[in-house]
Amino acid sequence: MKRSSLTNTQGYENGYSFTRQLVYLLTHLRMKNILISGFTIVLLSVFQANAQSFQDMSNAVQLSDDFDENQGRLTFYADNKDFCDYYLYISFVYSEGFQGMTTGASVVVSHGQRQIKSYKVDEKATRYGYNYRYAMFRGNPNKKPDVEFSYSLPVVNGETIFAETTENQEGYQLAFELPTDTVYACRGGVICDDNLKDHTAKGYKSFSDSRHLSQITVYHADGTFGEYVFKGKPLVYSGQDIKIGTPIAIVDNSLEKYSVRFSAYFLDKNKVKDQNVGNKHTHFRPFFQTYDEGKVRLENGKTYICELTDEMLMQDMSKGERKKFLKNRTKETDEK
Amino acid sequence: MKNSSFYIVLFCLLLSVKLAAQENLKFIDNENLLTKKETACLEKAIQYEADFFNRLFLDKTVDLSAIKFTVATGFMEFINVQAQAGALHANASGFFSSRDSTLVVLKNKKSKSNGFLSTCYHELSHAFLHLHVGDKYIPAWFNEGLAEYLDQMTFDKKKIVHRVNNYGVMRVKTLIELKDLNLSEFVEWNYQTFSQKSFTQEGYGYAAGYCMVLFLMQQNEERAITIFSNLIGARSTKEVFDRRYAGGFAQFEKDFIAYIESK
Structure with a gap:
């Protein structure tokens, strides 16, 4: 007899996808460029507001990101509202202009809010963007169950x-x-x-x-x-x-x-x-x-x-x- | 309730004759329940499995037209057919009834083509094995392990390839890490124990049986075939391994665990 499969293939389908297009304003930009950049920032703000509303608030871990223009640094924060550990996997579908932003990053987060990952902008880059999805699973895969307990x-x-x-x-x-x-x-x-x-x-x-x-x-x-x-x-x-x-x-x-x-x-x-x-x-x-x-x-x-x-x-x-x-x-x- | 399932009868050009590798089997699918691709894959799978079992049972003559193949298109029909065959299990997607040599597979809107075909290959393995051995005893681990192995074959490309079931391998790896895999006991499970433990422990028996067959086939295919044919009618798997595996069953256990741990 063949049993029905107990697995599904939707491992990361339920993750969230965010796109950020940032424009780095150089102080010596001409007015036309400043206007274009400003328009893009307005678009960004609208998109950011919409993107945040996509997050399901009943998720145990809320992921957010913050770009510090002065420092040229993008930081990810995780807020774990539960009382156990969660394994978090961030997958970058697209990235441009940031140092070290590879295909993905994983981390275990315990209860509370904390900074989990930080990326510096590439000095030579004039535009930056990133698109990511994340998935979270209750528990800590790095811990070994005590089978003799x-x-x-x-x-x-x-x-x-x-x-x-x-x-x-x-x-x-x-x-x-x-x-x-x-x-x-x-x-x-x-x-x-x-x-x-x-x-x-x-x-x-x-x-x-x-x-x-x-x-x-x-x-x-x-x-x-x-x-x-x-x-x-x-x-x-x-x-x-x-x-x-x-x-x-x-x-x-x-x-x-x-x-x-x-x-x-x-x-x-x-x-x-x-x-x-x-x-x-x-x-x-x-x-x-x-x-x-x-x-x-x-x-x-x-x-x-x-x-x-x-x-x-x-x-x-x-x-x-x-x-x-x-x-x-x-x-x-x-x-x- | 209208019975929308139907029978596809395996059609052999030459009846009651040992199947040679170059003969082709054809399906008759009057109600077009299968796609062209599914039909093509099934025909290749039947040929492959027929050849495989001919290697296990060299002097055996079988009549493939004895196998009946039913596709149930609704879940309730499937359950009814199961119940009539005395094999009721809500979590199954297919089964083989040795009473009347019928294999039944569920194909409804929820069934993905790959899953449906995989179930067909699995139940075909049971059908072929039963056809060759009749009422002789087949260890539960081997019967299901071989079916799980054969249901991972892929026939839709030019080459016939076994696609490793990573989920099964990882399941067994976890069982070893949890110190919850006792091969000595496992190979002695009867069918009732096998079913009960598999359906309450995330497919334990299916995963372990599959991995044992996979390991033997990958390690030495000819020796695997010899061991498999010696398992038929044997009451003790350990005795067969003691005779046919270098170092006996104890060595097999060590080699198997080392193989899984390396994955």
């Missing part, structure tokens, strides 16, 4: 949970049946803003809104994401730092059970390289720590008992945090 089941330590693997176009996904209405974080990290989107629509509400589902995405320290989809109410907000085992949502009782779907994925550098691949993220099968079977990759249709140990809590901690954690643990034990 022990995830916690999304319930309280010692509780039992039923797990199934679901058929999902995007990849591996687990469907959990919870004993109570509370979902606990399988791993710590920062909560992302799922109302924002990238050019693969990962993170954006790609599930059916008509089913009134909620989604929480957590960005982990190793560049992976944990995605929780459920019917209910999140307990966390975008930008919040959480730890493994933190309660993150209350789920509704639907058909007499509490359910949540969980996926772990990352921005795959092997896919980022290939422009023909539209889906840049790869789902993977994380290891979960269980009381009954130890550290395992979950199997379809089985029940497991959650085990959350101090070693698991310390996995994402720095040396200093671990030292402090152990010191507090010892203090608690002594007090008992």
